[in-house]
Amino acid sequence: MAAPTIDALSQFRLTTGLGPIGRAVNFTNSNEMMLIAVAIVVVLFAIGLRTRALVPGRLQSLVEAFYEFVYGMCVDNIGEEGRKFFPLVFTIFVFILLGNLLGLFPYFFAYTSGIVVTATMALFVFIFSTGVGFYIHGWRFLKFFVPDGVPGWMLPMLVPIEFISYLSRPVSLSVRLFANMTAGHVMLEVFAGFMIMLTATLGIFGAVASIIPLGLNVALIALELLVACLQAYVFAILTCLYLHDAVHMH
Amino acid sequence: MSGDREGQSFEERLGKARASAGLDRPPPEGKPVSAADSGAIRIAMRLGVEIVAALVIAVVIGWGLDRLFHTRPWLMIAFVPLGAAAGLRNVFRAVGPGSKS
Numbered sequence: 001m002a003a004p005t006i007d008a009l010s011q012f013r014l015t016t017g018l019g020p021i022g023r024a025v026n027f028t029n030s031n032e033m034m035l036i037a038v039a040i041v042v043v044l045f046a047i048g049l050r051t052r053a054l055v056p057g058r059l060q061s062l063v064e065a066f067y068e069f070v071y072g073m074c075v076d077n078i079g080e081e082g083r084k085f086f087p088l089v090f091t092i093f094v095f096i097l098l099g100n101l102l103g104l105f106p107y108f109f110a111y112t113s114g115i116v117v118t119a120t121m122a123l124f125v126f127i128f129s130t131g132v133g134f135y136i137h138g139w140r141f142l143k144f145f146v147p148d149g150v151p152g153w154m155l156p157m158l159v160p161i162e163f164i165s166y167l168s169r170p171v172s173l174s175v176r177l178f179a180n181m182t183a184g185h186v187m188l189e190v191f192a193g194f195m196i197m198l199t200a201t202l203g204i205f206g207a208v209a210s211i212i213p214l215g216l217n218v219a220l221i222a223l224e225l226l227v228a229c230l231q232a233y234v235f236a237i238l239t240c241l242y243l244h245d246a247v248h249m250h
Numbered sequence: 251m252s253g254d255r256e257g258q259s260f261e262e263r264l265g266k267a268r269a270s271a272g273l274d275r276p277p278p279e280g281k282p283v284s285a286a287d288s289g290a291i292r293i294a295m296r297l298g299v300e301i302v303a304a305l306v307i308a309v310v311i312g313w314g315l316d317r318l319f320h321t322r323p324w325l326m327i328a329f330v331p332l333g334a335a336a337g338l339r340n341v342f343r344a345v346g347p348g349s350k351s
Binding site: 172 | 296300302311332339343
């Protein structure tokens with residue numbers, strides 16, 4: 001009897017979506033989910049803001065809560081200049097949040113579990129914030145790598161440290177999101193695989209015993225919901241902190 | 251009581267002195283427990299990656315410079331402690347004094 005095996009990583013395989021047209025241009029299932037996420041956001045906001053009531057309804061208050069949450073995050077972390085960067089932070093936050101949440105549904109691909117996607121976003125944030133720093137401060141932005149109040153003879157040691165620490169930002173930003181999402185989905189798949197293995201090898205006893213991995217999976221889904229929101233929040237708030245560094249240089 | 255002066259108890263005067271010296275911080279605004287918990291989880295999730303990321307960057311820089319100058323492995327060895335220091339710098343910046351989180 002061929003025992004079923006756990007193939008936890010095949011869920012991250014990229015396939016092509018949209019039929020033959022998608023195959024021709026390599027339109028992947030990851031891209032498909034991105035389009036769905038963007039469509040959900042656009043439709044949600046279009047419907048939610050259609051009424052523009054003074055006393056908002058359910059959908060409108062959801063949309064306004066999103067807006068005010070990210071707006072507060074921008075102004076609190078960047079300062080008054082943060083208003084200029086609100087569209088960027090909002091886009092990143094909502095895109096990652098919907099990617100994480102949609103990925104939790106069965107058969108849906110979580111595009112934030114691909115390091116290509118997270119690294120692209122992290123590199124964009126990194127290059128953008130560096131560009132903002134140079135745009136606002138000119139070459140004086142290089143003083144960001146020189147810590148204040150340090151004797152001169154220590155600078156040859158400290159400047160490389162600061163520089164490496166600065167360069168490590170996009171790495172930690174992308175790996176954190178990618179690793180959290182990938183690990184969560186692997187765990188879900190492994191525990192789901194336990195259920196099938198138990199039933200296949202122990203018969204009716206296995207089916208009864210698979211209540212345990214089922215319960216674990218229920219708890220894991222709750223944890224993954226938390227992680228999905230938390231990681232979107234962390235990505236957005238770190239974007240704010242990096243922009244704060246670029247704007248204020250300390 | 252011997253510690254009383256000008257009608258103020260010792261506790262009151264101590265509190266006043268500490269407040270004027272800036273030793274007593276105002277009590278933090280009453281955050282619900284769940285918010286504090288999620289904050290701790292958030293910090294824990296941030297920090298693990300920070301050290302590794304800095305080390306990876308340092309090793310990559312050292313490896314690249316070694317390839318450039320044909321000095322393998324010396325520059326890489328020199329950059330690893332720098333990367334470790336940068337990783338700790340990341341952690342201190344994330345949770346140390348003066349940080350926002």
